[in-house]
Amino acid sequence: xxxxxxxxxxxxxxxxxxxxxxVVWRIAAFAGLAVRRExxxxxxxxxxxxADGLAAIGSRSWPHPQFVKRTGAGEALGYSxxxxxxxxxxxYGPHIALLGSLFGFTWPGLPSSLITGIAAVTLTLFLGxxxxxxxxxxxxxLSNFDDYFTWFITASVLVTGLTASAHLGARYETxxxxxxxxxxALLVWFPxxxxxxxxxxxxxxxxxSAILSRKGAPS
Amino acid sequence: xxxxxxxxxxxxxxxxGVSRRAFIKFCTASASAMALPAWxxxxxxxxxxxxxxxxxxxxxxxxxxxxxxxxxxxxxPTIENxxxxxxxxDYDDTLMAAAGSAAEAALATAMKAHYGKYVxxxxxxxxxxxxxxxxTAGGRSADMTLRxxxxxxxxxxxxxxxxxxxxxxxxxxxxTGAWPVxxxxxxxxxxxxxxxxxxxxxITGTLLQYVTTGTxxxxxxxxxxxxxxxxxxxxxCYRRPFYDEGxxxxxxxxxxxxxxxxxxxLGCKGPTTYNACATVKWxxxxxxxxxxxxxxxGCSEPNFWDQGSFYAAQxxxxxxxxxxxxxxxxxxxxxxxxxxxxxxxxGAAGVGRLRQxxxxxxxxxxxxxxxxxx
Numbered sequence: 001x002x003x004x005x006x007x008x009x010x011x012x013x014x015x016x017x018x019x020x021x022x023v024v025w026r027i028a029a030f031a032g033l034a035v036r037r038e039x040x041x042x043x044x045x046x047x048x049x050x051a052d053g054l055a056a057i058g059s060r061s062w063p064h065p066q067f068v069k070r071t072g073a074g075e076a077l078g079y080s081x082x083x084x085x086x087x088x089x090x091x092y093g094p095h096i097a098l099l100g101s102l103f104g105f106t107w108p109g110l111p112s113s114l115i116t117g118i119a120a121v122t123l124t125l126f127l128g129x130x131x132x133x134x135x136x137x138x139x140x141x142l143s144n145f146d147d148y149f150t151w152f153i154t155a156s157v158l159v160t161g162l163t164a165s166a167h168l169g170a171r172y173e174t175x176x177x178x179x180x181x182x183x184x185a186l187l188v189w190f191p192x193x194x195x196x197x198x199x200x201x202x203x204x205x206x207x208x209s210a211i212l213s214r215k216g217a218p219s
Numbered sequence: 220x221x222x223x224x225x226x227x228x229x230x231x232x233x234x235x236g237v238s239r240r241a242f243i244k245f246c247t248a249s250a251s252a253m254a255l256p257a258w259x260x261x262x263x264x265x266x267x268x269x270x271x272x273x274x275x276x277x278x279x280x281x282x283x284x285x286x287x288x289x290x291x292x293x294x295x296p297t298i299e300n301x302x303x304x305x306x307x308x309d310y311d312d313t314l315m316a317a318a319g320s321a322a323e324a325a326l327a328t329a330m331k332a333h334y335g336k337y338v339x340x341x342x343x344x345x346x347x348x349x350x351x352x353x354x355t356a357g358g359r360s361a362d363m364t365l366r367x368x369x370x371x372x373x374x375x376x377x378x379x380x381x382x383x384x385x386x387x388x389x390x391x392x393x394x395t396g397a398w399p400v401x402x403x404x405x406x407x408x409x410x411x412x413x414x415x416x417x418x419x420x421x422i423t424g425t426l427l428q429y430v431t432t433g434t435x436x437x438x439x440x441x442x443x444x445x446x447x448x449x450x451x452x453x454x455x456c457y458r459r460p461f462y463d464e465g466x467x468x469x470x471x472x473x474x475x476x477x478x479x480x481x482x483x484x485l486g487c488k489g490p491t492t493y494n495a496c497a498t499v500k501w502x503x504x505x506x507x508x509x510x511x512x513x514x515x516x517g518c519s520e521p522n523f524w525d526q527g528s529f530y531a532a533q534x535x536x537x538x539x540x541x542x543x544x545x546x547x548x549x550x551x552x553x554x555x556x557x558x559x560x561x562x563x564x565x566g567a568a569g570v571g572r573l574r575q576x577x578x579x580x581x582x583x584x585x586x587x588x589x590x591x592x593x
Binding site for chain 2: 016
């Protein structure tokens with residue numbers, strides 16, 4: 001079995017298994033914890049504070065006008081590279097072929113050259129995010145190994161994907177194998193690092209806002 | 220009278236009534252097929268005119284004769300050109316009229332007369348299982364014959380994927396213990412001309428280049444001539460623009476297939492296959508498999524038979540023995556691992572609740588009335 005066979009065969013299978021087990025473990029462990037009992041009288045109805053919680057998923061996705069000047073650029077940077085990643089993952093032909101082989105159905109994609117351009121822009125944004133993390137005293141103080149390693153592993157998927165699609169530096173099968181192995185590594189790391197925000201971000205935002213709404217401070 | 224073996228190519232051409240003009244055209248066509256510069260055609264003609272015709276010994280082992288069938292269909296140069304004008308094909312058990320001991324004697328004579336100078340072409344893999352009993356001729360195993368013939372060869376051309384990389388006989392589970400030439404022979408220059416079968420012009424072109432220049436061509440890491448194996452099928456494919464546009468055929472009879480869109484998602488191995496199919500083409504430059512609507516199988520690559528399904532995209536998951544993945548397999552894997560994750564998570568949550576309860580109890584005890592008086 002060659003490197004490509006290993007990458008898309010046993011390594012992908014094991015990494016998907018670890019990803020699924022890890023994600024469900026983290027969510028179940030989090031959801032299963034006891035919620036602190038609220039003794040105060042609810043300031044609003046159940047329907048209202050649940051609705052407020054759900055509404056906060058959208059309303060808290062952009063800073064309050066008061067803070068836009070200070071944090072808006074950083075948030076825009078974050079949204080931009082996330083959008084780039086989604087486009088690359090979901091609308092690139094070879095990725096659709098991979099997802100199609102897993103799920104049993106495919107969908108139309110975007111031109112490969114356009115995807116390459118989006119990947120290059122996304123990588124640039126990624127470097128911008130790292131620069132911001134390193135140069136901002138507050139963000140640097142809040143950052144730990146998890147943040148940097150998560151950045152590294154995601155960026156390595158982007159870089160190896162770009163080199164594979166452009167056939168740069170080695171034979172295509174080697175570049176493709178390295179790219180798939182980097183994806184395998186990302187899937188293994190996913191449940192144990194900050195990539196789990198993909199599953200936590202919206203529920204935690206909704207739950208916090210619902211609790212605040214119940215206390216009479218709808219967001 | 221000069222014996223046929225000792226005549227130069229020029230003398231043979233004159234005897235066969237080949238004009239100088241036709242000869243230069245032939246050399247230019249050959250140089251062009253090898254992607255050599257235009258001036259190489261004239262240089263080859265000059266070199267060939269004075270060169271003695273090299274002796275060629277063609278050995279066939281564990282193979283289907285497809286490679287030889289391909290060899291005989293070369294159009295630039297043709298097999299007739301090669302046999303009568305450029306080389307002296309002294310032994311080939313498929314073409315020769317002699318059989319039995321006469322054929323064996325012809326092989327022994329050719330090897331003795333041109334020891335150290337002849338070109339050895341090998342077609343087929345070499346089975347070593349059961350003491351080599353899977354392929355024998357004249358009471359000798361393929362292994363024995365190859366070793367003996369390789370000893371006196373100036374260069375060895377392993378023609379076809381079986382000879383170059385083991386091919387189908389070498390594929391898992393390799394019941395005959397087959398090996399490629401490079402695994403059996405050491406210390407001799409080997410040129411692999413892979414393909415199942417190889418492109419005829421690639422076989423004859425490689426042979427012609429060696430005969431005319433007397434040197435080995437530039438080889439890649441798999442010992443294949445870079446002139447023919449330097450690019451992937453994908454890089455030279457006429458459907459490449461559709462790949463760049465993201466237009467893929469989803470099945471062999473859909474609109475995309477009818478419009479000639481890229482066959483990547485139907486398992487085309489063009490991106491990982493190095494060969495000249497898309498440029499030299501087949502049947503006198505008529506077409507190549509992708510032009511007939513089927514993806515490349517990657518037949519010129521090592522282990523091509525064991526590289527997963529011919530019909531699964533190269534980026535797709537390869538989880539089962541067929542080299543594919545079914546949604547059911549994915550469901551079973553994710554369902555199983557998610558269940559394990561859920562059990563672990565519930566366990567972790569239980570432990571977390573116990574800790575929460577203990578810390579709440581501790582806090583209650585700390586704040587209990589009378590605690591300050593103790």
